[in-house]
Amino acid sequence: MRHRRARHDDADRHRRHHLRLRGRARDLRRARAAAPLGLVRTAHRAGRHHRRLLRGRIHRRAAARPGRQLVSSVALALDFGGTKVEAALVSSDGVVIPGTRFRRPSGGASDSATLQSAVLDVVREAHDALAPEHELIGVGIGSAGPITLAEGLVSPLNVPAWRDFPLRDLVQEELPGVPVTLQMDGICITLAEHWVGAAQGYDNVMGMIVSTGVGGGLVLGGRTVAGPTGNAGHIGHIEAGGFDDACPCGGRGCLEAVASGPRTVAWARTQGFTGATGEELAAAHRAGDPVAIAAIDRAGRAIGQVVASATSLVDLEIVAIGGGFSHSSPRLFEAAREAVAERREFGFVTKVKIVPSGLSHDGPLIGAGALVHRADRVGG
Structure with a gap:
């Protein structure tokens, strides 16, 4: 009797095990039918707009089998400046993914509602460009400053409609559940140059943007330095000796007031130049x-x-300069190097390298993406 009961119990266990296996196989078939390539579809939790319910993306749940496409982690990068706002997807090796870059104007005359629409438009377009093999792991934002880091607020000097505007929260509400990080744009471009650009291999770096304004950021000891408010490295508002140009910040002789594209053109016009843009000034220089x-x-x-x-203050090794106006002429860099060379008694100063950005127009977006991909290099 005991042997018959034991055999019956064994048979019952085998039947239950077989049913579990059949159930798992059925679930697997359904998952494969619903999501080819062994992927499952997920969607961000809805926010204020019903359309967010539908904005799902493919994320891998199981290990890939031979012949299957691997998932790659991507960051959504947002760059907000004085003339444009851009968004794109950035890969984990520091590349702006082709076909995912979107732009809107953000001119200083725009009102707040227009600026918000521009930001949300490019964020949505970049998000909608996610491919099945992409996994969105975070959003990085670089903004013209000054900013208030802890609260995620921005007050771009050349965008008067935004003073203490909650840019980080605006993006976070659009993409709930996705981590969003904000830094000043100068810090982003410096991080990009240090990661995959002209400053690779150096630990004490300044990145600069010479464009509508002049911005900057610092990497010291291999990590970015933001300071308590997020504005460390604001090189555009350091005064240049011998210059008295008025600056919107309230100072005089600030680098931005002297060397930004618009202010350089404005000075040239006082000397008889008839053009109106940095491109025209560059063409005239070539002529x-x-x-x-x-x-x-x-x-x-x-x-x-x-x-x-x-360099006298923080012992820089290299300064990488990007931004639209930095491309006006190689002479811009030559004149800068000549000015540094005059500090001949300070050998550690004259050794600093001044080089063009290694990332051209991609630097700000790559840097915003690096806030996600290379968070280990982001300091306080």
């Missing part, structure tokens, strides 16, 4: 126009003076 040559030299010299001062 040998003496006023354009003087204007570029003036801007480059101011940059060099401020770089020398910053």
